[in-house]
Amino acid sequence: MTALASREVESSAPSAVPSTLVVEGLGKEFGWTRVLSNVSLTINEGEYVALMGSNGVGKTTLLRMCAGLSVPTEGSVSIAGVDLRRAGPGLRRRVGFVSHESLLYPDLTGRENLEFHARLFGVNDPESAIAALSELLDLDGILDRPAGVLSRGNRQRLTLARALLHGPRIVLLDEPFTGLDEESSDRLLAVLDALVASGRTVVMTTHDRAVAEAGPRRLIMLDNRTVAVDRELPVPTRQSAPAPSEPPAFTRPSLTTPPKLFRAAWAIAAKDLRVEFRTRDVIGSAGLFALAVLITASFTMPTGAAASAGAATGVLWISILFAVLLGVGRTMARESADRGIEGLLLSPAPRESVFMGKALASLVLMAVVDIVIIPLFLVMMTSDGAGSNPFALIGTVALGTLGLVIVASLFSGIAVGSRLGESMLPILVMPVVIPLMVGSVELTRLALGAGDSSSVWQWLGILAGFDLMVLLAAIAMFRYVIEE
Amino acid sequence: MTQQAAPETVVEPSDSEKSKRTTKWLGIAVAVSIVVFIYASFFYAPEDSVQGVVQRIFYVHVASAWIAALAFFVVFLGSIGYLAKRNLRWDAYAGASAEVGLLFTTVVLVTGMMWGKAIWGVYWTWEPRLTSVLVLWLLYLAYVALRAYVPDPSRKARFSAVLGIVAFLDVPIVYLSVKWWRTLHPEQVIVTEQGPQLPASMIVALMVGLVAMTLVYVYFVRLRFNVNDLEQQIKREVAK
Amino acid sequence: MSGTEVNGPVMLAIGYGLAVVLYGGYWIYLKQKASRLETTLRRVKGSGN
Numbered sequence: 001m002t003a004l005a006s007r008e009v010e011s012s013a014p015s016a017v018p019s020t021l022v023v024e025g026l027g028k029e030f031g032w033t034r035v036l037s038n039v040s041l042t043i044n045e046g047e048y049v050a051l052m053g054s055n056g057v058g059k060t061t062l063l064r065m066c067a068g069l070s071v072p073t074e075g076s077v078s079i080a081g082v083d084l085r086r087a088g089p090g091l092r093r094r095v096g097f098v099s100h101e102s103l104l105y106p107d108l109t110g111r112e113n114l115e116f117h118a119r120l121f122g123v124n125d126p127e128s129a130i131a132a133l134s135e136l137l138d139l140d141g142i143l144d145r146p147a148g149v150l151s152r153g154n155r156q157r158l159t160l161a162r163a164l165l166h167g168p169r170i171v172l173l174d175e176p177f178t179g180l181d182e183e184s185s186d187r188l189l190a191v192l193d194a195l196v197a198s199g200r201t202v203v204m205t206t207h208d209r210a211v212a213e214a215g216p217r218r219l220i221m222l223d224n225r226t227v228a229v230d231r232e233l234p235v236p237t238r239q240s241a242p243a244p245s246e247p248p249a250f251t252r253p254s255l256t257t258p259p260k261l262f263r264a265a266w267a268i269a270a271k272d273l274r275v276e277f278r279t280r281d282v283i284g285s286a287g288l289f290a291l292a293v294l295i296t297a298s299f300t301m302p303t304g305a306a307a308s309a310g311a312a313t314g315v316l317w318i319s320i321l322f323a324v325l326l327g328v329g330r331t332m333a334r335e336s337a338d339r340g341i342e343g344l345l346l347s348p349a350p351r352e353s354v355f356m357g358k359a360l361a362s363l364v365l366m367a368v369v370d371i372v373i374i375p376l377f378l379v380m381m382t383s384d385g386a387g388s389n390p391f392a393l394i395g396t397v398a399l400g401t402l403g404l405v406i407v408a409s410l411f412s413g414i415a416v417g418s419r420l421g422e423s424m425l426p427i428l429v430m431p432v433v434i435p436l437m438v439g440s441v442e443l444t445r446l447a448l449g450a451g452d453s454s455s456v457w458q459w460l461g462i463l464a465g466f467d468l469m470v471l472l473a474a475i476a477m478f479r480y481v482i483e484e
Numbered sequence: 485m486t487q488q489a490a491p492e493t494v495v496e497p498s499d500s501e502k503s504k505r506t507t508k509w510l511g512i513a514v515a516v517s518i519v520v521f522i523y524a525s526f527f528y529a530p531e532d533s534v535q536g537v538v539q540r541i542f543y544v545h546v547a548s549a550w551i552a553a554l555a556f557f558v559v560f561l562g563s564i565g566y567l568a569k570r571n572l573r574w575d576a577y578a579g580a581s582a583e584v585g586l587l588f589t590t591v592v593l594v595t596g597m598m599w600g601k602a603i604w605g606v607y608w609t610w611e612p613r614l615t616s617v618l619v620l621w622l623l624y625l626a627y628v629a630l631r632a633y634v635p636d637p638s639r640k641a642r643f644s645a646v647l648g649i650v651a652f653l654d655v656p657i658v659y660l661s662v663k664w665w666r667t668l669h670p671e672q673v674i675v676t677e678q679g680p681q682l683p684a685s686m687i688v689a690l691m692v693g694l695v696a697m698t699l700v701y702v703y704f705v706r707l708r709f710n711v712n713d714l715e716q717q718i719k720r721e722v723a724k
Numbered sequence: 725m726s727g728t729e730v731n732g733p734v735m736l737a738i739g740y741g742l743a744v745v746l747y748g749g750y751w752i753y754l755k756q757k758a759s760r761l762e763t764t765l766r767r768v769k770g771s772g773n
């Protein structure tokens with residue numbers, strides 16, 4: 001499996017190597033539609049490029065492939081001589097990308113969004129970096145409001161701040177002027193001028209010729225799926241900013257090593273939990289759902305049926321299964337709602353950390369649901385506590401919930417990418433988790449003092465083996481679920 | 485619109501004539517092998533002294549089961565191949581093989597139920613092997629369903645490759661869990677292990693069945709692959 | 725071994741019959757689908773150029 005072996009090639013091109021963007025023989029197909037064919041370009045550091053072309057000609061696709069968000073069908077994109085498909089953290093930090101979607105989390109404030117990205121990118125002093133951008137982009141009134149309530153123009157400014165936060169050497173902007181008023185547009189032009197003056201590369205798409213002529217020195221027109229025009233533009237009549245003696249502060253934040261696997265995963269999980277703390281979406285829906293299943297199902301069982309009869313433990317695990325399906329599906333849908341996941345893919349955080357972060361957050365939330373459900377189950381459905389082993393019960397619930405969360409997290413990315421959306425999740429998860437369900441039910445019965453206790457190790461083996469197998473599979477394969 | 489020479493990634497219509505001829509000869513081989521197989525299982529193999537004539541369903545049942553396992557192994561290989569090489573051909577083989585494997589599994593379940601009714605008196609019992617096959621069937625049903633609900637071909641390939649790998653790795657764990665689940669409830673066990681001593685002629689008939697079913701499998705995968713190819717060509721033409 | 729009163733030959737016939745229906749049905753389905761698609765492809769290609 002050569003692709004698997006080569007995927008962690010560290011791109012650490014030394015920062016002295018100029019960030020030349022080279023596009024070679026690039027092509028892209030979506031489904032059966034060819035969007036781009038044989039596009040070749042070289043953009044040197046410090047160039048200011050306008051990318052034009054009629055609607056649907058592939059400008060956005062080209063830009064997304066340059067940002068490493070979209071995998072080319074053929075050809076390659078490289079920065080500083082390193083193919084983006086082998087890009088390690090160092091390379092991804094050289095690029096800042098402003099897309100149509102804000103890539104912001106609507107339930108977090110502007111500041112929280114920026115702080116989260118600063119953390120993923122390894123920005124040393126987020127506070128001063130945010131302060132510098134706040135001054136530059138006039139973010140004062142915006143930073144402490146939830147990103148979801150901001151107007152289009154204000155959100156666009158925040159999006160720009162997110163893209164510039166880590167001092168990228170190549171800034172890619174997709175229609176950055178859409179929705180900006182005149183003052184903001186002028187301000188943005190001045191920011192782009194300052195970026196170019198300090199040696200940064202700026203590439204933006206636009207279909208407004210006035211914008212293209214207001215700053216950029218090179219015009220690339222796409223037509224018929226490839227480059228049709230590539231020429232110099234005259235120096236704009238508008239007085240552009242004089243080259244500063246020293247690059248402005250916002251272009252050179254101090255950076256440390258970006259977080260590795262576990263710290264990045266924790267940052268992502270903490271972000272998810274913060275969102276959940278604010279919205280209570282997952283706990284609310286999954287918890288109430290589990291409760292309703294448990295109570296409703298109790299009416300379907302013969303009265304006085306003890307847990308040892310087996311049926312009650314089955315009901316318990318069905319309610320946990322559904323809670324996990326609902327909760328994890330919700331978490332992933334929230335991540336992909338504003339393309340937040342693309343923000344994660346643009347960051348230098350290892351791909352595996354995205355899975356681990358999402359799964360960790362879901363695990364914490366499901367543990368909360370378990371804590372509500374289990375005592376209720378014990379009170380309502382077991383006749384007495386005699387012979388039960390609380391530690392075994394806790395262990396079983398932990399292992400069972402872990403396995404369910406791992407499988408659901410892996411498949412939730414698939415489900416939200418399918419036409420059925422979250423409704424696809426149960427169809428995918430349920431057949432796979434059958435051994436886990438059987439093992440959890442059996443172990444729960446044993447923990448409650450029923451059944452043949454000599455089989456406890458077999459079932460623990462099934463649970464642990466299953467959890468380990470799906471964990472390794474998920475870590476190895478989640479990257480394929482979220483790439484485009 | 486000017487025609488752009490779009491590099492084809494999957495479709496190779498140039499060798500379609502040759503491939504059609506191969507499929508035709510394969511079809512003939514399938515027909516012959518099925519005739520031989522029917523002869524072997526109904527006339528060549530002796531009648532089972534305990535179970536009587538119904539035991540003859542054993543040959544198609546077991547041969548189908550083995551080929552189903554082969555089909556799902558091909559899905560597993562195709563999935564790994566796609567993720568490593570990113571060529572949609574791998575995915576097309578995995579997809580075709582899963583669908584055909586699902587068909588074989590359905591036959592295993594159906595013939596097993598009829599056989600069970602005759603010798604145990606019930607169509608279904610939660611016996612480990614039956615249950616495992618049912619779970620297997622459900623797993624690959626989900627796989628086939630997933631493919632139907634993801635229109636974009638490369639996304640479909642990525643998603644189904646992930647499921648194809650996880651499902652295959654899951655099978656041994658499913659079997660173990662189901663086996664222990666039932667052994668621990670001995671009151672339910674009514675199936676005894678198949679006697680190990682099969683007469684040689686029965687084994688010959690089974691081997692003939694394996695050959696015939698392998699040919700059927702390859703033939704079906706080719707036909708399915710061909711349908712897939714045609715669909716792609718049409719979509720490409722429409723997208724132009 | 726309960727239920728030996730169930731008719732073996734009948735079950736054999738039903739089981740084999742269903743297997744034949746399933747395999748044969750799938751074969752016919754693929755054949756028909758392929759010929760339908762071939763017609764469509766010819767039509768699409770014809771109108772395209």
